[in-house]
Amino acid sequence: MARASTTSDSFNAVAEPRRRDILTYLALQEREVGEIVHSLGIEQPSVSKHLKVLRDVGLVRVRRNGRHMLYRTNADAIRPLHEWTSTFERLWRHQLARAKERAEQRVQKNTNRIQD
């Protein structure tokens, strides 16, 4: 079996750095394709292809304005990602706390050594 399709879910769609750049760019405000091309310095066909992937998984929305297509990020589709990563929050707080503890123990030991 090969890797899952980039359009299988947002996790796969977002694995490509350019697509993350596009999402970030389109989060601020609605933009036409040409603006993405110029601002991010990506070839137009590539941009169109990336946008198609993003559309397929619902990460962006489009509307037409004459000859222009206006894209914007659909932030809601990013929530599953955010929520999945959030399940680890408690864990990294623990790890941080333990690192802190160990640091404090080291300080304590050094203090003792100096006092001895």
Place this chain on the structure above:
Amino acid sequence: MARASTTSDSFNAVAEPRRRDILTYLALQEREVGEIVHSLGIEQPSVSKHLKVLRDVGLVRVRRNGRHMLYRTNADAIRPLHEWTSTFERLWRHQLARAKERAEQRVQKNTNRIQD
């Protein structure tokens, strides 16, 4: 060019559903490979291969205990993902707020219609 390597960063590593399952499983507590195999119902060679990818990007840590390898999730490596998705939080709050507004306007209209 082909797709970026699964080991190029955590975004790519985490795109594979099995690997997310493994990370979630290993977040609760340190486990040996055999436990992952049995609990998640994945073939042993596949588990080993997924674990290698996760190790390569620092998403899991290992230590040996006799014949057993004990793996655990390194939650800290998930933070970049969490932080990237967080940049969209404000945006989806706006979108939610606007959806709420629209809903309220609809209620208002209905009320008016009933009163008229």
Place this chain on the structure above:
DNA sequence: TTGACATATTCCCATATAGGAATGTATTAA
């Protein structure tokens, strides 16, 4: 209607998968 502009799509290809099967390696127990 035609030309120009804005996007989208198609074709080509080098590359990296993930799973299955088979095999290799390390460590312990007897």
Place this chain on the structure above:
DNA sequence: TTAATACATTCCTATATGGGAATATGTCAA
């Protein structure tokens, strides 16, 4: 030392990719 256990690695293959180049499609302006 040897057998058994626990993992890791290799080989194979169907499949999907992303970029470049070329081309198609759609819409407006004259």
